[in-house]
Amino acid sequence: MMTPLLRFCTLVFFSASFAAAADKSDLLNLPYKSGDSLSSYEKQRCLLDVYLPKEGKEFATLVWFHGGGLTGGNKDADSTKKVARGLAQEGVAVVVPNYRLSPQAKYPAYIEDATAAVAWTLQNIAKHGGDTKRVFVGGHSAGGYLTLMLGMDAHYLAAFGLKPQNIAGFIPVSGQVMTHYTVREERGISKFSVTADEAAPVRYADVKNLPPMLVLCADTDMPARAEENVYLVALMKGAGNKRVTLQVIANRNHGSVGNNIANEGDPAREAILKFMQGEK
Template sequence: MFRDVCTALFSFILVLAACAEAARTLPDMRADIAYKSGSDLSDYERERCKLDLYLPAEKKGFPTLVWFHGGGLTGGSKSGKDTTKIAQSLAAAGIAVVVPDYRLSPKAAFPAYVEDAAAAVAWARQHIGEHGGDPRKLFIGGHSAGAYLTLMLGMDLRYLKKHGIGQDAIAGLIPVSGQTMTHYTVRGERGQGGRYDVTADDAAPIHYARKDTAPVLLIFADNDMASRAEENEYLAAVLRATGNEQITVRKIADREHGSVGHRIAEPDDPARAALMEFISMHSETR
């Protein structure tokens, strides 16, 4: 009986130790931080311009990824199940994740949501050091509409410049299955045609293609939305034609538009592996 008691006690101690270790690796999450302030903000801005911050446990000097949710610029939330899983899993792997909400169409119109995205990046650059991160290792990414916002910030320098942020302040861009032409929601706001019409005006990331962008990792699915893979491949070709040598393209097999983003939360996901490798490589050069 004494042996049984000792065995049970030893097992209990092991369980407690495992729980303590798990607790040490759980990310620290801070919710609903306002990233815009001022008396001139609309009620809608006050409602939407908040972010959640996921921090690696017991680490310092870590890289940070500002991750924009998808939803066609008309929906989505920083609190969505898939977005939350991605943020939690990356933070557990040692990367801080800033997940902002932003204003949505039709309550807001272009360029409001891009301006919000820039303000969220500015908040991250200004404040991540207070939470233990290295502001030099600042990455921007997102899925679908979030990828479009990522590309707009990375290609059109005006938005970040309003916050005193130059292109060299961004360590890299990670758009996942984003539109590189004018987003169909923006075209709809402007009465410019159907979902798959092609426009490359001032609201198109490709309009601002140039040689000196931050490093870019373009991720999309082998079974993505119609023309999405081709848009991304064309952007890569145009950037390379400018002499830009910092472009990486990853087409992920056995994925469609949703899963190529959502499954980044999974440890063995190939898109996640590409993202992690990209962040590690470009953090080392900062």
């Protein structure tokens, strides 16, 4: 038989669970692509979540892409949700899309999906209180690669009648700047065979008039990843892009540099917030 204390604890537990589930600041599983031509896989993966700040209006928004090597990852991962909710607590809206993954989808499908999610955000965030002039795009690892590709190769945004200048800024975290190793493997090329073709962000380092960019990586990142990011920023600055900044986060590895953004006071988190607040 349930004691009064146990009944009380159970009531508190379920009440808290219901409150969390009914949180109006979380808009979950919204489709960002539509039409009769969508495949069943697109309908399954092309969904996004919106985490809104509790207060305020005309707030900045960050479209945040999860990592996973373009072959895995999910917006519903605890680490991704913690990052989104942590930033939302700072007064920033966070839009977290899923996108199609390799090998079920091949290059450039995942970049096209990412761009569609950005277009959806620009079209819809004002309905929820966001400022369309303060929409930023970022992501960790594979998400950083998607951020760089859609931001630097203008034809992706152009397919939606947009241009990079419609974005307030880009925040790639430990993204690959050469042709992504998964794209190489799709083409039968070794992941260790360095390639910089049209699928490489570094290919577009000399594109002028890009929006501001904050490039983050870890001091003990995966092999060659930090060096790739340093190389990209050096090329961009050499080409005359003055609004690109590199910050190497100390005491972080490839995973923690992204996941620890969820933590208050984390240096990468503080850099992101400062960057977004400065670009108005």
